[in-house]
Amino acid sequence: MASTLMNPSPTGLELIDTLSRHLAEPEWAGALRREAWHRFMQAPMPSRTHEHWRRTDVSHLNLEDITPALPRSTPALPRWLEETIRKGAKRIGGTLAFVDGSLVYSHTGDSLRKHGVIFTDWQHAIQQHPDAIRQVAEQLDYDPADEKFTAMARAYATSGTVLIVPRGVAVTLPLQTFFAASGDGPVFPRTLVVLEEGSRVTLLDGLLSPDLPARAFGSGVADLVLGEGAELTYVLFQQWGQGMEYFHHQRAVLGRDSHLTTITVALGASLSKATIESVLCSPGAVSDMLGVVFGDDNQHFDHHTVQLHTVGNTTSDLLFKVALDGQSYSAYSGLIRIEPGAQKANAYQRNENLVLSKQAHAETLPNLEIEANDVRCTHGATVAPVDIEQMFYLMSRGLAPRDASRLVVEGFLQPVLDRISAKSLREMVSAKVDAKIASRRA
Amino acid sequence: MSHPLLEIRDLHVAVDGKPILKGVNLTINRGEIHALMGRNGSGKSTLAATLMGHPRYEVTRGEVLFEGQNLLEMEVDERARAGVFLAFQYPVAIPGVSVANFLRSALKSLREEEMSAREFRNALKEEFKALHMPDSFASRYVNEGFSGGEKKRLEIVQMGMIKPKLAILDETDSGLDIDGVRIVSENVNRIAGQDTGVLLITHYQRILRYIRPHFVHVMVGGRIIRSGDESLAHELEQRGYDWLLQEAGAEEKELQEVG
Numbered sequence: 193m194a195s196t197l198m199n200p201s202p203t204g205l206e207l208i209d210t211l212s213r214h215l216a217e218p219e220w221a222g223a224l225r226r227e228a229w230h231r232f233m234q235a236p237m238p239s240r241t242h243e244h245w246r247r248t249d250v251s252h253l254n255l256e257d258i259t260p261a262l263p264r265s266t267p268a269l270p271r272w273l274e275e276t277i278r279k280g281a282k283r284i285g286g287t288l289a290f291v292d293g294s295l296v297y298s299h300t301g302d303s304l305r306k307h308g309v310i311f312t313d314w315q316h317a318i319q320q321h322p323d324a325i326r327q328v329a330e331q332l333d334y335d336p337a338d339e340k341f342t343a344m345a346r347a348y349a350t351s352g353t354v355l356i357v358p359r360g361v362a363v364t365l366p367l368q369t370f371f372a373a374s375g376d377g378p379v380f381p382r383t384l385v386v387l388e389e390g391s392r393v394t395l396l397d398g399l400l401s402p403d404l405p406a407r408a409f410g411s412g413v414a415d416l417v418l419g420e421g422a423e424l425t426y427v428l429f430q431q432w433g434q435g436m437e438y439f440h441h442q443r444a445v446l447g448r449d450s451h452l453t454t455i456t457v458a459l460g461a462s463l464s465k466a467t468i469e470s471v472l473c474s475p476g477a478v479s480d481m482l483g484v485v486f487g488d489d490n491q492h493f494d495h496h497t498v499q500l501h502t503v504g505n506t507t508s509d510l511l512f513k514v515a516l517d518g519q520s521y522s523a524y525s526g527l528i529r530i531e532p533g534a535q536k537a538n539a540y541q542r543n544e545n546l547v548l549s550k551q552a553h554a555e556t557l558p559n560l561e562i563e564a565n566d567v568r569c570t571h572g573a574t575v576a577p578v579d580i581e582q583m584f585y586l587m588s589r590g591l592a593p594r595d596a597s598r599l600v601v602e603g604f605l606q607p608v609l610d611r612i613s614a615k616s617l618r619e620m621v622s623a624k625v626d627a628k629i630a631s632r633r634a
Numbered sequence: 635m636s637h638p639l640l641e642i643r644d645l646h647v648a649v650d651g652k653p654i655l656k657g658v659n660l661t662i663n664r665g666e667i668h669a670l671m672g673r674n675g676s677g678k679s680t681l682a683a684t685l686m687g688h689p690r691y692e693v694t695r696g697e698v699l700f701e702g703q704n705l706l707e708m709e710v711d712e713r714a715r716a717g718v719f720l721a722f723q724y725p726v727a728i729p730g731v732s733v734a735n736f737l738r739s740a741l742k743s744l745r746e747e748e749m750s751a752r753e754f755r756n757a758l759k760e761e762f763k764a765l766h767m768p769d770s771f772a773s774r775y776v777n778e779g780f781s782g783g784e785k786k787r788l789e790i791v792q793m794g795m796i797k798p799k800l801a802i803l804d805e806t807d808s809g810l811d812i813d814g815v816r817i818v819s820e821n822v823n824r825i826a827g828q829d830t831g832v833l834l835i836t837h838y839q840r841i842l843r844y845i846r847p848h849f850v851h852v853m854v855g856g857r858i859i860r861s862g863d864e865s866l867a868h869e870l871e872q873r874g875y876d877w878l879l880q881e882a883g884a885e886e887k888e889l890q891e892v893g
Contacts, residue, residue, distance in 0.1 A: 585726035587710035588686050589740035603730025
């Protein structure tokens with residue numbers, strides 16, 4: 193059973209120290225946890241008067257009342273998660289699975305170890321590779337707009353994924369992590385990926401749960417660090433069940449000539465808000481950011497992307513596709529920021545929204561801050577219902593309206609999913625997207 | 635089987651409140667090929683789209699029976715399941731959806747018994763071969779980036795997979811070169827066989843060399859003003875449409891009305 197730290201109620205800082213002790217963390221890790229907690233306590237609760245929080249109301253949340261559970265001593269792998277792993281992607285180089293912040297499953301191929309690849313949970317990583325983690329962890333930043341939630345995740349996370357790929361190593365098979373929630377307490381997924389010079393890997397982080405009987409809370413953070421010439425494909429696949437309210441901040445820092453492809457797939461949760469950020473701070477860096485959102489019922493999605501060019505000769509491209517049915521809502525806001533002196537930067541952004549029902553609503557808000565004069569930058573956005581000529585054509589071949597619109601939506605989203613180059617992951621994610629579209633609720 | 639395949643009685647149709655069809659009467663029996671000819675804007679494509687159930691076309695008077703059933707009360711997909719097929723004049727692109735996926739979904743909806751994956755693949759392969767198209771079209775997105783001719787051939791591939799009771803071909807010959815017209819025609823004949831009713835809409839006589847109609851109808855100003863046999867098509871080829879207009883006493887003014 194999960195022992196929550198509610199009773200007798202310790203002060204917040206005692207709670208943090210208890211967590212650190214329980215996890216036998218080294219001093220520096222405890223210090224980072226305490227720093228995160230102080231930031232969490234000091235950061236103001238976001239309100240809708242703040243531009244970044246204008247479209248997602250969090251006034252019903254009392255974050256200070258939410259406390260983490262200690263990792264379980266004998267964590268169990270729930271059957272549905274076991275099935276997900278068993279029936280999921282074939283040809284996988286390694287899998288980690290967590291339930292409510294406890295590691296429940298770990299499988300990594302021998303070749304990873306042979307090549308010195310670290311792919312393990314946070315607690316093992318900081319015991320076995322403290323210097324490598326510390327060096328990166330102490331540099332991690334907080335985005336002011338999301339600080340309340342990011343700091344909370346860093347203060348309370350009891351586990352998470354660490355992936356470090358050494359210089360020059362190309363990991364051929366994709367890796368995957370599943371963060372699962374039982375609904376019994378909050379979840380704080382955390383991922384740290386470090387690609388050393390010239391290395392290459394594909395990682396999928398899956399956020400999963402069944403539909404939850406009551407409201408649940410989660411806050412997660414993913415930090416991706418790409419060294420010179422490194423290539424990372426990172427898939428964030430979110431399919432929390434109904435009831436989950438989830439907040440996420442992903443930040444990638446791209447080194448010289450590195451290439452990042454991020455694919456954000458959001459299908460689940462009652463409410464979710466995510467910031468996906470690429471910082472292009474060395475020449476030659478390329479960031480491809482892709483997104484797929486499919487909402488139905490009363491789901492609320494809020495995605496914010498940031499393409500931050502701090503130096504010139506950098507390229508970012510973004511394609512975010514949203515399809516909505518039922519009474520679902522999606523806000524997409526995208527910032528392209530090109531800092532002074534970042535000449536010869538290229539930045540593109542495109543957001544397309546397909547709205548299937550009259551009650552569904554999509555908002556799109558591009559935002560450009562260009563402070564250099566020799567740049568190429570374009571953006572575009574569309575919000576449209578399903579085309580009646582397409583519907584007529586498909587129905588004239590016998591497809592019922594629901595099947596016809598299912599095909600149109602699948603087709604609308606598929607080109608983004610096709611960009612997941614690892615076939616096994618692409619097929620797994622496509623199948624889950626198609627299944628959600630087929631079973632969508634009005 | 636006492637009912638004709640298709641009976642159109644005094645059909646009036648408006649688009650955006652503007653009358654286009656003004657009393658069309660036409661009966662098609664199983665196995666009959668009817669050519670419907672006429673100039674641009676005479677209402678031929680409006681008739682095709684109305685029979686398939688396009689939501690933009692409003693039937694203001696008349697009735698259409700398909701095997702004795704009221705076709706106009708059916709949804710578009712119900713008409714397809716009843717056996718009506720329209721080869722589009724301008725086939726629609728469905729980005730991101732492969733031809734194979736699309737046709738497999740369509741056949742699932744149309745047939746009670748599901749085809750096995752292998753049967754489906756083989757049947758599709760055969761149809762592509764018959765239309766002189768490479769198999770690789772199966773994995774292309776529906777009509778996306780297709781040439782005009784490829785789109786028209788894909789319509790006939792679909793007709794071959796679906797095997798309808800009534801095939802309405804809306805200017806399938808336009809956009810095809812001479813070989814294309816021949817290949818498409820041979821396949822329409824093959825697929826239609828003895829039982830399918832065909833309504834072949836065309837401007838030109840050339841497709842009628844390959845698909846030989848039992849009946850030829852001429853539409854002017856939203857009405858069929860003349861019906862005859864194959865020889866009527868030859869006569870139109872020789873003499874154009876003007877003599878017919880004069881003979882029928884159709885007014886120039888009315889022609890302009892339907893643009």
